[in-house]
Amino acid sequence: MTQKITPLIAGNWKMNGDAGSFLEVEVIKDHLAANEVNAEVVICPPATLLHRVSVALSESVAKTGAQNCHSAASGAYTGDISVAMVTEAGGEFVIVGHSERRDGYNESNEDVRAKAIAALEGGVVPIVCCGESLEVRESGKAIDVVVEQIIASCPDFTNEQELVVAYEPIWAIGTGKTASSADVDEMHNAIRAALVKRFGEQGAAIKILYGGSVKPANAKELLGVENVNGALVGGASLKADDFWGIISAA
Numbered sequence: 001m002t003q004k005i006t007p008l009i010a011g012n013w014k015m016n017g018d019a020g021s022f023l024e025v026e027v028i029k030d031h032l033a034a035n036e037v038n039a040e041v042v043i044c045p046p047a048t049l050l051h052r053v054s055v056a057l058s059e060s061v062a063k064t065g066a067q068n069c070h071s072a073a074s075g076a077y078t079g080d081i082s083v084a085m086v087t088e089a090g091g092e093f094v095i096v097g098h099s100e101r102r103d104g105y106n107e108s109n110e111d112v113r114a115k116a117i118a119a120l121e122g123g124v125v126p127i128v129c130c131g132e133s134l135e136v137r138e139s140g141k142a143i144d145v146v147v148e149q150i151i152a153s154c155p156d157f158t159n160e161q162e163l164v165v166a167y168e169p170i171w172a173i174g175t176g177k178t179a180s181s182a183d184v185d186e187m188h189n190a191i192r193a194a195l196v197k198r199f200g201e202q203g204a205a206i207k208i209l210y211g212g213s214v215k216p217a218n219a220k221e222l223l224g225v226e227n228v229n230g231a232l233v234g235g236a237s238l239k240a241d242d243f244w245g246i247i248s249a250a
């Protein structure tokens with residue numbers, strides 16, 4: 001069932017970053033130019049910086065993405081951005097269904113699925129996020145809840161399209177706590193099995209990223225777990241040296 005998948009290391013800057021962040025982007029770009037890496041690299045800055053970061057990385061193997069999009073093509077959606085706007089700004093990926101949006105903006109699995117469909121139709125790779133709260137983890141239902149969430153949030157896609165999944169236990173985000181390798185192994189295997197059941201061969205090739213306090217110090221161990229095909233990195237993606245430490249652990 002397992003096949004060789006090039007890992008994806010994606011940085012989610014969240015609501016962080018300013019003009020000074022370009023120095024960090026330049027450092028990553030230099031590292032990528034000078035070294036061979038065994039990973040696809042994506043930076044997801046805030047929407048206001050997406051175009052500038054895309055331009056800064058235009059000569060680099062690193063790609064960019066947005067942190068969210070609307071499911072509609074255009075219209076009266078104050079404050080939102082469409083997939084076409086992401087593309088125009090140079091973005092090739094979009095994070096959808098991050099727990100900070102599910103919790104903070106009441107985004108449902110249906111909302112996330114609609115955004116992922118819009119992304120796929122617009123030629124952008126959706127990174128569909130899932131993850132359980134501490135309460136759910138302690139209740140022993142984490143696997144059931146996450147599998148249900150991811151299957152309900154992922155739309156069908158063609159062989160020409162790509163869809164990425166990210167498992168981010170909410171209690172590990174920004175807390176310095178990471179799931180144990182055994183828990184990550186169990187969860188990623190369950191997600192893989194569910195994706196294969198739902199999508200067949202396509203499901204075996206979907207990248208499943210782990211996110212939640214990934215740092216240079218724990219990256220090698222986490223990325224070495226079966227069915228962990230990369231990382232979705234928050235805080236550590238803001239500092240080039242830390243982000244590079246994770247990229248080079250892949």
Ligand SMILES: O=C(CO)COP(=O)(O)O
Pocket residue numbers: 012098168172173174175176211212213214232233234235236
């Ligand atoms: O939410 C995350 C990435 O999307 C993880 O954030 P941290 O790496 O800061 O825990």
